Amino acid sequence: MKKFFRQWRPYLVYGALFSMFINILQLTFPIYMLQIYDRVLSSYSFPTLYALTLAAVLSLIVMSLLEFTRSRLLVRCGIAIDQALSRSVLDRVIKMAVFNSPAAKQAALRDVSLLRNFFAGNAIFSLFDIPWTPLFLLVIFTLHPMLGAVAATGAVLLIVFALINEAATRKPLVAANITAGRGNNLVETARRNSHTVCSMGMVDNVAERWNLINRSVTFLQTGASRRAGMVTSMTSWLRQSMQVFIYGVGAWLTLKGESTAGCMIAASIIMGRALAPVQTGIATWKSMVEAREAWKRLDALFTGGAEEKQMELPPPAGKLTVEKLDFSLGEAKLLKNINFQLEAGESLGIVGHSGAGKSTLCRLLLGLWPAESGAVRLDGNDVHTWDKGRLGPYIGFLSQDVELFPATIAENIARLEEPDSEKVIAAAKLAGVHELVLKFPSGYDTVVGAGGLQVSGGQRQRIALARAFYGMPKLVILDEPNSSLDTEGEMALLRSFAWLKQQKTTVIMVTHKPALLENTDKVLVMQQGEMLLFGPRLAVFQRMNELKQEHLKKQQAEAQRMQAAQAAGEYPLKQALEKKETVKDDE
Numbered sequence: 001m002k003k004f005f006r007q008w009r010p011y012l013v014y015g016a017l018f019s020m021f022i023n024i025l026q027l028t029f030p031i032y033m034l035q036i037y038d039r040v041l042s043s044y045s046f047p048t049l050y051a052l053t054l055a056a057v058l059s060l061i062v063m064s065l066l067e068f069t070r071s072r073l074l075v076r077c078g079i080a081i082d083q084a085l086s087r088s089v090l091d092r093v094i095k096m097a098v099f100n101s102p103a104a105k106q107a108a109l110r111d112v113s114l115l116r117n118f119f120a121g122n123a124i125f126s127l128f129d130i131p132w133t134p135l136f137l138l139v140i141f142t143l144h145p146m147l148g149a150v151a152a153t154g155a156v157l158l159i160v161f162a163l164i165n166e167a168a169t170r171k172p173l174v175a176a177n178i179t180a181g182r183g184n185n186l187v188e189t190a191r192r193n194s195h196t197v198c199s200m201g202m203v204d205n206v207a208e209r210w211n212l213i214n215r216s217v218t219f220l221q222t223g224a225s226r227r228a229g230m231v232t233s234m235t236s237w238l239r240q241s242m243q244v245f246i247y248g249v250g251a252w253l254t255l256k257g258e259s260t261a262g263c264m265i266a267a268s269i270i271m272g273r274a275l276a277p278v279q280t281g282i283a284t285w286k287s288m289v290e291a292r293e294a295w296k297r298l299d300a301l302f303t304g305g306a307e308e309k310q311m312e313l314p315p316p317a318g319k320l321t322v323e324k325l326d327f328s329l330g331e332a333k334l335l336k337n338i339n340f341q342l343e344a345g346e347s348l349g350i351v352g353h354s355g356a357g358k359s360t361l362c363r364l365l366l367g368l369w370p371a372e373s374g375a376v377r378l379d380g381n382d383v384h385t386w387d388k389g390r391l392g393p394y395i396g397f398l399s400q401d402v403e404l405f406p407a408t409i410a411e412n413i414a415r416l417e418e419p420d421s422e423k424v425i426a427a428a429k430l431a432g433v434h435e436l437v438l439k440f441p442s443g444y445d446t447v448v449g450a451g452g453l454q455v456s457g458g459q460r461q462r463i464a465l466a467r468a469f470y471g472m473p474k475l476v477i478l479d480e481p482n483s484s485l486d487t488e489g490e491m492a493l494l495r496s497f498a499w500l501k502q503q504k505t506t507v508i509m510v511t512h513k514p515a516l517l518e519n520t521d522k523v524l525v526m527q528q529g530e531m532l533l534f535g536p537r538l539a540v541f542q543r544m545n546e547l548k549q550e551h552l553k554k555q556q557a558e559a560q561r562m563q564a565a566q567a568a569g570e571y572p573l574k575q576a577l578e579k580k581e582t583v584k585d586d587e
Helices: 002-025 028-043 046-097 107-120 123-143 145-192 194-199 203-255 261-283 285-302 358-365 388-394 409-413 421-430 434-438 457-469 487-502 537-567 573-586
Strands: 320-329 332-342 347-352 373-378 395-398 475-479 506-510 522-527 530-536
Touching (some): 028 261, 046 285, 107 123, 145 194, 145 261, 332 522, 388 395, 395 457, 409 457, 421 457, 457 475
Antiparallel strands (some): 320 332
8 A cells, every 4th residue: 555655645745734834824813813902902003903904814815725725635635546546456356356355345445435535525634733733732822821731631631532432433333344344245145146045035034134234233333423422522512611711711810910811812712723623533533443444454455465567478379288287275175286288279178077176277277376386388478477468368268157247248248448340240250149149229239237138148158258259369268168058059159169270279168068079189087176087089088988888897896796795695785785875976
């Protein structure tokens, strides 16, 4: 956060400078009253009255202009904060979401708004004005030490109340923010899984759980507000009482001839000005605490993993090399010693049971996750350290969970950049979705996603497939590309696969369907995060059949052995059944 703070620090410096002149000019009115009571009324001098009034009015005009300028300056500061942070925070949140990091929350953008509103709002004015409280107290001391002592006592008591307010409200407010975050996560999860929630009758359960969380938030916020309200009432009473005391002491000193009525009035006005920012700070304490916590969360978001600028590399040709790749997530070892190489234009089919590590391998091939050991290299360069902004146009990826952005179909296919109509149509035709798009109300200008046309799962997957093909990438990775496709969609996928091979595009496809592997050059069979088989497609299929036959022979031999043992009375029926169940489980 320090590097961002340096960008808007000049606004705060100028804001503090303007505050200095504003607070000095705040002495205009008490000085004017002092001169009126002690000079004008006693001398009956009209010229002095006119001169003092003119000078006071001009000073107040200058002060108003300075306050207006300071306000505009801090609004600009808020805009600068938004411009400096929003893009970087969004970028950071998206990248951290790849790891399902707890820090990757949409709340980070709300934290930026909190900071912007704080620096552009009224709460920060009290922070600029509080440092001038000692100056005002010093001026009161010059009028009379007893008046200064009364004002200083009031300031100390207000500061004590501010500390009490901090101690009383900080923990409840922080706890309320954390609990509110849990509620937001619950609502967002329910929204994403709305079909499951509604179809399985979970709406009432979700609502009840959210209601419990919301009650906790309300309880914590109400408790903090009640305590803050009590402290605010006490500070208001204290400030008014100090005004009474300052008038009383001033009158007493005037009666004794140790001071004047002008000093009494001036001391009262100056003390009000000295204590005002402290009281305002207490009243706006909640926003200060929220801004402070937002700053801490954003600082934690940017702490660690600072990205260095990488040297620009030439466009890849598509040669992919995986070298002794290991990957763990927590204590779970997801990939172990993965080694293979694809020349530019070769294709690879990845098969394996659920949980074998296929999708994890795809994410490492894309450079989204760092390898525990080993590396994934594209044309000899580590894909994880390759600048994704420069590498992205040469990569096509279709994930299992397909989502479209709330934008036009053309913009979705063009990866949210300004659509190139020729490239968009070429990608759509390659994915076999061109004719389908033309049937939509506005063709390629049809808005899909939230608030737009709701497309089916198959249509969504084919549009996402066109997005993966946009710009003719050099490496295409498809994770279960046929999961939502009908027969027509699968035929289009096979045609696009053959066309990509002709264009020397390296293609990697994860699938459970053998028919989609007919055009692949190589096949990788994975089991529990390891390479079970890898090589040319026909050789791997032949070896898979051999392994299957060997497995069947073992099962038959085991079954015959159990039958023979049972017939001889050497193998109890219960053990035979247990062994049979074990064999089934192995299958």
